[in-house]
Amino acid sequence: MSIEIRPATAPEMGQLGLMGAYSYGGAFGDGPDNVVATGTRPEWTLCAFDTAVRQADGQPTMATSFSAFPFTTRVNGNAVPLAGISTVGTRPEYRRQGLVRKIMTQAFADQYQRGQCLAGLWASQAAIYQRYGFAASGGLREYRIDTTDIHLHQDVAAMPVLRFEGTDALDAVREVYKQFIVARTGYLHRGKSLWLDNVLAPPPEDGPAYVAVVGSLEAPTGYLVYTLRAGRVAHRARAQEICIRDFAWLDQPSYGALWHYLARHDLVGRVIWGRAPVDDPALDLFIEPRLLHTQDLEGTWWRVVDAQSALALRGYDVAGSLVLAIADDELAPWNNGRWYLDAGPQGAEVRATTAAADIELSVRALSSLYSGNRSAQQLANAGLLAGDPDTVAKLDQIMRTRFAPHCPDHY
Numbered sequence: 001m002s003i004e005i006r007p008a009t010a011p012e013m014g015q016l017g018l019m020g021a022y023s024y025g026g027a028f029g030d031g032p033d034n035v036v037a038t039g040t041r042p043e044w045t046l047c048a049f050d051t052a053v054r055q056a057d058g059q060p061t062m063a064t065s066f067s068a069f070p071f072t073t074r075v076n077g078n079a080v081p082l083a084g085i086s087t088v089g090t091r092p093e094y095r096r097q098g099l100v101r102k103i104m105t106q107a108f109a110d111q112y113q114r115g116q117c118l119a120g121l122w123a124s125q126a127a128i129y130q131r132y133g134f135a136a137s138g139g140l141r142e143y144r145i146d147t148t149d150i151h152l153h154q155d156v157a158a159m160p161v162l163r164f165e166g167t168d169a170l171d172a173v174r175e176v177y178k179q180f181i182v183a184r185t186g187y188l189h190r191g192k193s194l195w196l197d198n199v200l201a202p203p204p205e206d207g208p209a210y211v212a213v214v215g216s217l218e219a220p221t222g223y224l225v226y227t228l229r230a231g232r233v234a235h236r237a238r239a240q241e242i243c244i245r246d247f248a249w250l251d252q253p254s255y256g257a258l259w260h261y262l263a264r265h266d267l268v269g270r271v272i273w274g275r276a277p278v279d280d281p282a283l284d285l286f287i288e289p290r291l292l293h294t295q296d297l298e299g300t301w302w303r304v305v306d307a308q309s310a311l312a313l314r315g316y317d318v319a320g321s322l323v324l325a326i327a328d329d330e331l332a333p334w335n336n337g338r339w340y341l342d343a344g345p346q347g348a349e350v351r352a353t354t355a356a357a358d359i360e361l362s363v364r365a366l367s368s369l370y371s372g373n374r375s376a377q378q379l380a381n382a383g384l385l386a387g388d389p390d391t392v393a394k395l396d397q398i399m400r401t402r403f404a405p406h407c408p409d410h411y
């Protein structure tokens with residue numbers, strides 16, 4: 001076997017499509033020109049090719065597919081570059097031979113050079129990625145509620161909510177989203193393709209995407225993107241279902257107004273919002289919160305690729321300084337060592353130091369802490385971080401995020 005690891009060329013992107021078709025069981029299309037191939041550029045890929053085994057057209061056989069989108073994410077008020085890893089798959093006949101490990105090692109080195117200090121992904125199985133230092137960095141909260149059970153404490157009926165179709169309200173919605181994510185963590189800066197090919201492009205069986213905007217197109221203060229289908233609920237009078245695809249709000253009255261708008265859909269027996277953040281306020285605002293039938297699920301996973309840059313670029317609300325020691329990062333050895341972190345609302349300085357460590361942790365624990373998915377105390381309680389209790393408490397203050405990390409965009 002003669003394996004070469006390199007980006008795919010443009011003519012080889014059809015093989016990437018077919019790899020995605022097989023790895024994901026057709027979820028993104030079956031042909032060589034499916035979404036897996038068309039949504040990625042050759043220069044974003046890093047694949048393994050068996051040069052000894054040729055395809056009918058003479059191309060070397062793609063044994064493993066891999067790509068990383070050049071995203072920007074929010075981390076507690078700041079923009080941070082993130083490599084969004086996707087299309088990971090190895091042909092069954094090449095599995096368990098270390099190909100993904102080789103690619104991941106090369107990818108982290110490339111991302112480090114490119115200044116992509118974080119890597120993120122949606123994991124088909126956590127076991128695959130935890131060994132590479134990825135940690136859960138945001139959850140998904142799912143609600144399923146009957147419209148007759150939507151009652152909030154506040155009276156919000158007075159706010160106008162207008163409905164639009166397709167891209168008619170796109171400018172207003174983009175503006176709300178930008179403001180909504182600014183202080184949050186984990187949300188992506190959405191380019192045109194994330195809006196048009198993701199948020200506003202539901203699967204055909206769900207019908208068109210509708211957009212509800214609070215206020216006006218000129219001064220919007222919240223929005224919902226949703227689909228509405230008949231015959232989905234076993235109910236004699238209310239068999240329709242609404243699926244919320246995206247939800248953002250700039251103040252609590254707008255949040256309430258959008259729920260109130262949903263409640264007016266008298267033929268809808270079920271509203272599903274499968275991608276709410278885990279700190280979504282509904283449980284505090286609903287009069288009968290248990291009727292939301294809340295379920296928490298796994299969301300995206302992050303890996304700190306370049307600890308020094310990632311810590312320097314992130315936002316901090318509380319000032320403080322300490323020395324973090326990272327050890328045993330085999331895939332990104334430049335992270336190993338002791339780092340002096342001096343952080344606060346005005347910015348952060350991070351430099352290598354020989355001073356004694358206040359806190360010791362692995363890169364996986366750092367990734368979890370970095371996103372705010374786990375506090376330093378929770379990691380210490382789990383034996384994943386070491387430090388004296390006062391320093392752990394101080395680290396908690398420095399690293400806390402205003403909002404729970406969350407990414408509603410699947411990639």
Ligand SMILES: CC(C)(COP(=O)(O)OP(=O)(O)OC[C@H]1O[C@@H](n2cnc3c(N)ncnc32)[C@H](O)[C@@H]1OP(=O)(O)O)[C@@H](O)C(=O)NCCC(=O)NCCS
Nearest residue numbers: 023088089090095096097098099100101122123124127128
């Ligand atoms: C997951 C997958 C990409 C791994 O590819 P691979 O080339 O076999 O990976 P490697 O040989 O480099 O294995 C890397 C490590 O992961 C382990 N591993 C691989 N697949 C695993 C799985 N499904 N569950 C648990 N461990 C797994 C291997 O044992 C190996 O462990 P080690 O590094 O400690 O020796 C491949 O099995 C696959 O294509 N699966 C189906 C598609 C899929 O799930 N893709 C991920 C989409 S997010």
